[in-house]
Amino acid sequence: MPEIQGARLFADPAVKVETRADGVLVLDNPVSLEPYARCVGQYLEHWARVAPDRKFLQERGPTGEWTGVTYKVALGQVRRIAGWLLENHKRPDHPVCVLTDNTVEHGLLMLACMHVGIPYAALSPAYSLVSRDFAKLKNLIQRLDPEFIYVGGVQRFVPALEAIKGLHQANLIVSDADTPPESALRFSDLLTGSDGPAVEEAFLRVGPDTIGKILFTSGSTGYPKGVINTQRMMCASQQAKRQVWPLLLDNPPILLDWLPWNHTFGGNHNFNMVLANGGTLYIDGGKPLPGLFDQTVRNLRDIAPSLYLNVPRAFDMLLPVLRADAELRRHFFSNLQVIFYAAAALPQHLWDGLIELSRQELGHPVPMVTAWGSTETSPLATDCHYQADRSGVIGLPVPGVSIKLIPSGDKLEVRVKGPVITPGYFKQPEETAKVFDDEGYYRIGDAARFADPENPAAGLMFDGRVSEDFKLTTATWVSVGALRVKGIEMMAPAVQDIVVTGHDRDSVGFLIFPNAAVCRKLANLPEDASLEQVASHPAVLDHITRGMKALRDAGTGSSTFADRAMILTSPPAVDRGEITDKGYINQAAVLKARADLVDRLYKSDPDPLIIRL
Template sequence: MTTASRGDAASLFATPRTVAEHRADGSIVLRSPEPLRDGARCIGDWLEQWARQRPDSIFLAERSSAEAPWSTVTYGQALRQVRAAASWILAQGLSPERPLAILSDNSIDHALLALAAHHVGVPSAAISPAYSLMSKDFDKLKSMITLLEPAAIYVSATKPFAAALAAIKPLHSAQIISGNADDADALAFRTIAATPESPDVAKAFAAVTPATIAKLLFTSGSTGAPKAVINTQRMLTSSQQAKAQTWTFLEQAREDLVILDWLPWSHTFGANHNFNLVLRNGGALYIDGGKPAPGLFATSLANLKSVMPTVYFNVPRGFDMLITALRADEELCRRFFSEVKFAFYAGAALPQNLWDALEELSVKTVGRAMPMVSAWGSTETSPLATDCHFLAERSGNIGVPIPGTELKLVTSGDKLEVRVRGPNATPGYWKAPELTRQAFDDEGFYLIGDAVKFADANRPERGLFFDGRVAEDFKLNSGTWVSVGTLRLAGIAALAPLAQDIVVTGHGGDEVRFLVFPNIAACRAHAGLPETAGVNELLTHDKVRAAIAQGLAKLKQQSANSSGHATRALLLVEPPSVDGGEITDKGYINQRAVLTRRADALARLDDDAPGEWIGCY
């Protein structure tokens, strides 16, 4: 960290502490010496609390375009609509066996309807809109609906979802609910939110326990049908209680806590971490209708200029686009680094070149480095398992175990496989007892499948570094292990800004090779080609190919070991596929799915005859 003062961390976060238990079998158990304090019974308690204490404070806000004014809902208004919608939910007989499914993106209606279900003990299942709007065969959506057997399905409007709704119609008997009051073929959410409140709502709310299922969140389904992860009320409340004990400024923030966020509620990061962070602490959530994608990030920037958040959350692609925008807008840059307390990134994914660029911009603009923090977990851990609530020296530090959560580190080859146990961990997968059994070891630790390494083995409080997915790593013919996660990040940094993402291959061969998803905008700028230039023309341009070759050479200079660099790279014309499970709507690439689906690209990469691939100088 360049010049950030340690006082920044001291005023924002708890001091990181970790206890390490070295067992006779060689495993290491890490835990926080800070006990997890009692939290809420359920997330509905938070809504009730703020509706009583600050009924007129803004809870949710959204707008239809970058030019439109923000539409807001206060905590008092939200509770009234939640209780009204909950009355309708009870009258319609929704239950854990007949839950609520939500197919649409983030919106106020989406939030209120889901909270209404949670309020009376009915699970909601937010399904990524990509399965409805970008899929061609709807196979994964069909499998999800078949598993859920929902009694109600919400969409923002029926027209965009017409094909998806038609595809799943034979599979359910659910009431279709629309956020568009003009849709004649669905029940308007507005009508549901005006239902007279029933006395049964208070009774059902009082019956909710920490063990009650709040949500069913789906995994990516890269190796088959997506699994529905059970998320209990205890998981959600304990995760946020631990967050409050690590991010100690939250107890003082209250009305000052403002979050502007696009991350989808069909994923645990956007929903359980970010949305619940706001709800637990009585803040305001401004729903960002943009996202880090071509044509959509301009909306995110306009929203950022309108609402500067307390904490800035994003994924690597978002930080990449933000850096470009901040460099081009001096006023936005000044406001961002002056007003945002710190930035939060996904610990396993931020390339070091983006960390360095943000730090450099911050120092140049305000004379200090903005704190960059992170965390680690999964859908099955709701999501918080570790938290990096201190000023790490570089990207990738995922922090220390949160209060109440234990990590077990087990030797796996030359790595440390990490496992998780705590109140934040799922009890299992919905209607999948065998998959549930396979997901835990004999001590009840969840087998998350990741590897970690110590920042300093003698000082565990200095945190852990993500060390890749255990199942993704492979051996070369030499017997040398390739750490896919580590090499992927190093490769993206070396090929910056032309590589959007990288898939590492070379399994059973003599050399490592890269399949590269290119950053089309960066490649176009580097080649000096107009917007009308086709992708094939762009990726075969001499300047682009030369830059990729130079990047490979740079990576080889950093690590001449055969497992530390790639000898060839192939630029992929086709973007990652949603139906193929290659990408999530957060922009994360699934290595295994890409390698399985793109056998033809691998064959071209492995062909020794000169062709499409680019060699290392």
């Protein structure tokens, strides 16, 4: 097992495999899940006693300094906000809704709701700030019918708030830094609540089945579904994480993190991991987007995280910066125990690059690990709590979780059962009934395969979405997930993401979202060059063509490479569900929204924007 200064980082990998007569495999962790907290609020109460003056939530202040709350201050404010909510929240089953990004105020309000059993629901800020028609925002607000809506930076949300007028009865709460609209409350008004017996009584009533959060799926095939997250789910998930990551017990995590709390990765895995283990969360105002990533780099110059958890797109942007900046590189690795990627498969060249830099800086590789799950699994179902030999290994079931692998064509469909699984979808009983099988396993829709069929303890590998794979007219199956990752690797670093085409056609094609900054450098174009200029430049087309040829040469048949591609000249759209807040491209949504481009890709007429092998 990897160790740092004699301290063990991870538990030994182990799995128990049952093979049924019908070919179904059931995988369980042989280690039992130990008792876990009754509710998330117990973590806050504990650390406010044990480490009252330790920094808990921190953010950049108006003049650039880090500011926030300790565990003691956080508990005091959470209990006062909870007291105010108990007095003023008149419809118990109606959630408090948050539209804004991660902030200290947002975190305190979230914790206050969960402390006394009031449902909390955070919606993607993109539905308010990026969307043009506000369709998803309107739909979710109508379905939630919230009691209160909190917005920080209210001026940015004025068009969205106008769009939902008349669709709810909620009172508006704004940040203390805002000029409040008429009749709106300030966040500080909530701090006038009383931390009296009512708060303690409500806190003690919160149990494992109490709804803590309503988190929404990406809504790729319709409007997002509201996933009920109970206290049991979140606390069982954190206990399982502690058991497979014993480093958390002796090393309170230090995180610099931007991942949105309206998603399970940021809101459950990362936020709750800091809280459960008495760590410190520095809220990163940056994101892996052009113009915003500079803020992340600035923050990394201040904060040396002990764990760095992010999505592949962020690592794609971080790697060249670390290579070019020795001082930043030294600081980044100075306190780092683990690098963790999730939300999408990490291309191998990024994996290799990060390991190379850690060896260069420290003399040994920092473990590169991941986990797997979904909003419905809160999100921990498997964890790769060991150093795999390559990217893509999602690990083994965590304690308390059972994985069922069902033969489906040439793949193994994954289903999941355990205390980390949602009881269902908010006000959507029909959708709930569809996703559980007759043994109570959740049908997650993913496929997996063994990294080493002769050694199950080597873990599972993500094998794509069952619904994304398709057949060519030759009756050959195309494994979309694996081909996408391999294609990105072969065309790196010019490609940001790939959408795989070819359903019921003779060959595979690619719709390519370019890495615009890299392509402009390849083509020696100015920084403000349009995507149209990028997509048609000979240097870019040549780089993509060479990558496609390399993919073909490494392939084993027509399903393992693309013989045509188009570089897209418009970014993925939030309104059409093409991209999530975490930067993950939804294959099905892109194919539906850009069906005309798919048709164009397969026409025989000459087209200067289509690359053909």
